[in-house]
């Protein structure tokens with residue numbers, strides 16, 4: 001078993017990740033930047049929570065950052081079972097699938113070549129037909145096993161290359177993926193349409209959010225999302241940007257992505273954006289993320305659904321918004337209404353008062369009047385665009401009844417919030 005792994009960032013070896021001792025518990029993890037990397041031109045830190053330094057890092061700060069790269073929940077269980085990795089062995093799972101992580105990080109055992117798949121079939125449609133496109137949770141993540149690719153999150157997903165003609169392929173070991181493909185959820189049927197609607201609505205009102213479109217792959221509805229951590233080089237080649245989510249940047253483990261479970265809240269997120277000096281675009285971007293999620297009724301906007309992007313010179317900015325799902329549309333029996341990150345004292349994403357917003361503003365360093373003004377502005381724009389955005393999702397394959405139901409709920413929610421901030425006396 002490998003207890004030492006090489007970590008690369010932007011294809012440069014940056015350091016060594018290691019684990020010691022039989023228990024493989026969080027305190028047994030270490031990470032050290034390489035001396036030659038620290039001495040090189042423009043070394044970039046893996047994380048704002050792991051600044052460049054010669055002394056090794058040890059314990060939870062290391063374990064938390066790296067484990068945030070792994071899939072979660074049922075997807076993780078399916079991948080671990082298929083690869084015969086013990087359930088809780090994060091290090092072994094990273095060794096197995098960390099070859100291409102979100103952003104520009106690669107993790108591999110030293111002196112091992114990237115795993116080549118035996119067959120050279122890369123056409124996703126064919127692979128899914130062969131395997132069965134609905135072979136259970138995690139089955140899309142497993143297509144093309146042995147896979148070397150790790151994406152966080154609880155939803156099943158796979159990183160693909162979308163060719164100009166529309167064909168979707170698995171990247172070969174020397175290629176970078178360009179898109180993320182999520183099959184419709186098996187637990188929440190129709191989630192695909194809700195996420196498509198959330199992302200398209202954000203873009204329609206001028207927010208910087210990931211491009212996505214509904215597709216049908218192997219007779220299965222899916223969402224094809226353009227990767228924002230990829231750009232094109234001068235020669236047209238795909239280049240990777242680095243990213244980390246706010247759990248990683250703040251040093252929290254992924255298990256604590258909800259504030260109610262002890263994870264970071266909006267105060268910590270806004271302090272981070274200000275401490276890093278990301279500038280007014282990011283300060284406003286964070287506020288817009290909070291307000292937009294409240295308007296569409298997304299109670300699942302947790303600290304792993306917000307990220308920082310970083311280029312090869314170490315310049316950081318807020319990543320485009322992603323995973324924008326109006327969870328209010330789903331039955332309350334299936335999904336909690338309490339916001340993942342607290343806004344004032346409200347327990348419900350569909351019942352945030354003007355006083356909650358004022359408390360949020362004071363705690364996070366925004367002027368209360370500015371926050372209320374921004375809510376009104378974004379709500380007006382959202383209400384104006386909602387019908388046409390909904391219609392567009394249906395034209396592109398979304399289910400008409402479901403999308404209509406979702407737009408009705410979002411419209412009522414946005415109108416209610418607008419009413420509360422403009423006529424605070426009326427409940």
Ligand SMILES: Nc1ncnc2c1ncn2[C@@H]1O[C@H](COP(=O)(O)OP(=O)(O)OP(=O)(O)O)[C@@H](O)[C@H]1O
Pocket residue numbers: 072102103151152153154155156180210225226227228229243245304305307322323
């Ligand atoms: N468009 C994108 N480009 C690049 N990386 C992305 C993009 N969208 C998501 N990611 C990365 O992939 C991770 C998982 O994505 P996402 O949040 O959409 O998955 P999920 O399974 O729906 O999450 P959750 O567990 O919150 O439901 C994100 O944390 C982010 O790092």
Ligand SMILES: [Mg+2]
Pocket residue numbers: 153154304305323
């Ligand atoms: Mg997510």
